[in-house]
Amino acid sequence: xxxxxxxxxxxxxxxxxxxxxxxxxxxxxxxxxxxxxxxxxxxxxxxxxxxxxxxxxxxxxxxxxxxxxxxxxxxxxxxxxxxxxxxxxxxxxxxxxxxxxxxxxxxxxxxxxxxxxxxxxxxxxxxxxxxxxxxxxxxxxxxxxxxxxxxxxxxxxxxxxxxxxxxxxxxxxxxxxxxxxxxxxxxxxxxxxxxxxxxxxxxxxxxxxxxxxxxxxxxxxxxxxxxxxxxxxxxxxxxxxxxxxxxxxxxxxxxxxxxxxxxxxxxxxxxxxxxxxxxxxxxxxxxxxxxxxxxxxxxxxxxxxxxxxxxxxxxxxxxxxxxxxxxxxxxxxxxxxxxxxxxxxxxxxxxxxxxxxxxxxxxxxxxxxxxxxxxxxxxxxxxxxxxxxxxxxxxxxxxxxxxxxxxxxxxxxxxxxxxxxxxxxxxxxxxxxxxxxxxxxxxxxxxxxxxxxxxxxxxxxxxxxxxxxxx
Ligand code: NAP
Numbered sequence: 001x002x003x004x005x006x007x008x009x010x011x012x013x014x015x016x017x018x019x020x021x022x023x024x025x026x027x028x029x030x031x032x033x034x035x036x037x038x039x040x041x042x043x044x045x046x047x048x049x050x051x052x053x054x055x056x057x058x059x060x061x062x063x064x065x066x067x068x069x070x071x072x073x074x075x076x077x078x079x080x081x082x083x084x085x086x087x088x089x090x091x092x093x094x095x096x097x098x099x100x101x102x103x104x105x106x107x108x109x110x111x112x113x114x115x116x117x118x119x120x121x122x123x124x125x126x127x128x129x130x131x132x133x134x135x136x137x138x139x140x141x142x143x144x145x146x147x148x149x150x151x152x153x154x155x156x157x158x159x160x161x162x163x164x165x166x167x168x169x170x171x172x173x174x175x176x177x178x179x180x181x182x183x184x185x186x187x188x189x190x191x192x193x194x195x196x197x198x199x200x201x202x203x204x205x206x207x208x209x210x211x212x213x214x215x216x217x218x219x220x221x222x223x224x225x226x227x228x229x230x231x232x233x234x235x236x237x238x239x240x241x242x243x244x245x246x247x248x249x250x251x252x253x254x255x256x257x258x259x260x261x262x263x264x265x266x267x268x269x270x271x272x273x274x275x276x277x278x279x280x281x282x283x284x285x286x287x288x289x290x291x292x293x294x295x296x297x298x299x300x301x302x303x304x305x306x307x308x309x310x311x312x313x314x315x316x317x318x319x320x321x322x323x324x325x326x327x328x329x330x331x332x333x334x335x336x337x338x339x340x341x342x343x344x345x346x347x348x349x350x351x352x353x354x355x356x357x358x359x360x361x362x363x364x365x366x367x368x369x370x371x372x373x374x375x376x377x378x379x380x381x382x383x384x385x386x387x388x389x390x391x392x393x394x395x396x397x398x399x400x401x402x403x404x405x406x407x408x409x410x411x412x413x414x415x416x417x418x419x420x421x422x423x424x425x426x427x428x429x430x431x432x433x434x435x436x437x438x439x440x441x442x443x444x445x446x447x448x449x450x451x452x453x454x455x456x457x458x459x460x461x462x463x464x465x466x467x468x469x470x471x
Pocket of ligand 1: 128129130131132155156157158159187188189191206207208209210211212214215228229230231232262263264360362388427428432
């Protein structure tokens with residue numbers, strides 16, 4: 001049984017889940033396909049009430065859902081509750097706006113008749129999701145596609161099966177038809193088979209480069225449209241005119257939130273030389289104040305990492321960075337607790353030839369760099385194989401914006417922490433993947449934008465119509 005909840009706070013095996021059977025997979029595909037055909041004949045707006053109900057049930061069950069997520073992957077209970085609320089906001093947003101956004105778009109054309117682009121569902125989707133936001137990652141794909149009318153099959157991370165089941169249960173309790181979202185404890189091979197099935201028309205993956213490459217290759221082989229939300233090594237640029245206290249106040253929080261396991265966490269802090277020493281000192285002061293402990297305890301301020309494997313991987317990366325010449329400014333000492341804790345760590349002096357220079361450090365580790373101009377900050381920020389998000393801090397928002405415009409990523413925030421909201425598009429470029437989730441862009445990810453031209457008769461006099469010679 002590959003799917004297990006192992007509480008990362010105390011390493012206890014909470015529950016194992018049976019692997020998906022071939023019968024369950026066939027059932028999920030046939031139910032999903034039948035639902036797609038049924039939904040095609042129903043107005044989009046008919047689904048908004050159920051989606052609002054899902055939001056209501058999420059809010060009503062927030063405590064219980066938050067507990068399940070925290071036991072699955074270790075995040076602070078307050079963070080789990082925030083995640084449940086964010087999911088409810090996403091559901092409400094698409095329930096309120098989905099039908100309007102999916103209305104046909106008329107096109108002014110020289111052609112005879114009326115031209116319009118209608119937005120239609122395409123069929124069953126396969127979604128593959130990671131453990132770091134075990135509900136939110138599902139909701140980003142679920143809410144828009146539920147409105148569109150694309151039924152979904154979910155393969156969640158093998159360490160968050162409790163959250164996968166809980167999400168599926170809420171959808172079903174809200175009265176969504178069977179097949180709207182089917183969770184399967186599927187293996188990689190089973191995921192490949194599902195992608196190859198002719199009833200499946202799209203694939204959405206959020207996860208690592210490794211997972212993305214494999215699933216995207218499969219989708220490509222089968223000519224299935226896909227979106228890839230992959231890793232990030234986001235820059236947090238502190239310009240020379242920044243207020244240092246405001247900058248650090250943002251910096252430590254964004255690096256520590258979710259135990260640093262966020263694709264859009266600031267990971268590389270690129271600081272103007274006049275502020276560099278003070279930035280390091282103040283970042284360290286804030287890291288020192290953090291209290292590791294039980295993530296269920298509201299007094300705990302730094303959670304364990306999600307799994308032994310993740311902690312060992314990150315520790316290995318820190319060791320490799322140090323062997324390659326990086327210096328530990330703070331941290332990297334063991335924490336005397338049984339769970340998967342990693343002390344928040346600050347690394348400096350990471351040169352371009354360091355083996356970790358281009359790697360994503362997915363946990364509470366800050367890499368801090370010193371630069372002597374805005375241009376040097378931009379060049380360093382862009383010297384990355386990834387391109388997800390970024391932050392710029394400046395005393396002058398317009399100067400910050402000018403720098404933001406030069407950063408090669410999918411999202412940049414100036415003088416604000418990175419925030420995910422349903423109306424804001426989410427996604428990256430380069431090795432961070434392609435496609436967008438959330439907002440109107442995310443709603444259109446798996447829509448057939450179909451042209452329909454309706455006329456009384458052909459325009460035989462149209463000089464562009466080669467057929468006119470046969471009139
Ligand atoms: P991962 O190993 O790629 O896992 C993500 C999901 O993909 C899991 O469900 C995993 O299943 C599945 N998977 C992996 N390889 C697969 C394959 N060959 N076939 C089918 N399914 C496969 O990612 P992770 O390391 O756990 O997650 C962290 C990464 O996700 C980081 O790089 C982070 O930056 C990125 N991330 C990106 C975003 C974004 O929106 N851009 C958001 C959050 C996280 P198993 O669990 O069974 O292996």
